[in-house]
Structure formats: structure tokens, C-alpha cells
Amino acid sequence: MLKEELLVTASLAMLELDETEAEKLNQATTQMIEYFSLMEKLDVDNLPPTTHVFVKENRTREDVPAEISIADKLIEYAPEKDGRFIVVPNVL
Numbered sequence: 001m002l003k004e005e006l007l008v009t010a011s012l013a014m015l016e017l018d019e020t021e022a023e024k025l026n027q028a029t030t031q032m033i034e035y036f037s038l039m040e041k042l043d044v045d046n047l048p049p050t051t052h053v054f055v056k057e058n059r060t061r062e063d064v065p066a067e068i069s070i071a072d073k074l075i076e077y078a079p080e081k082d083g084r085f086i087v088v089p090n091v092l
Helices: 001-012 019-040 071-076
Strands: none
Touching: 001 019
8 A cells, every 4th residue: 555655745746756756666665654653662661852962062053244345346346237237138
């Protein structure tokens, strides 16, 4: 039943799967579902929430505003400009 569902989902996503790809996807999905069912059996009621197992402190940097303004340099090199705006050809 799972393989048929995968083929329907692939069709809805406009993906073409040959028989080999469908079988590989079916096996991988079956393994994931089996793994998730094992995870459902674990008792996690008293575990504190974690975002990452190796993070011991926040990885942040000081927020310092940059003094570099690329906009003015870009406008200088524009072939056609209107004040602080670059004029581009009408596409429509």
C-alpha cells in the first residue's frame, strides 16, 4: 500500500519515478516509518527540551552595524539613472 501512495504523491508533485527509484523510495520510507514507531515507544516525559546536543552556550556575535554602502557605488556605475534609482527597460 505504501508504494502506491508514494507513486500517487510523486505524480501529484509531477515527478516521474521508474520502478527502481520507486522501490528505493519505498524501502527508505518504510525504514523511516519503522524508526518513528520505535521513537514513539520512548519515555521522554521527564527530559528537558534541547535544540542541539552539542550546544553548551549561545553562538552569537555582537551586532555591529556595517558602515559599507554598496548602493551608492552601484548607482554610480548604472548606465541610466533617475536620482537614486537605476532605470531598467520595461519588460512587459
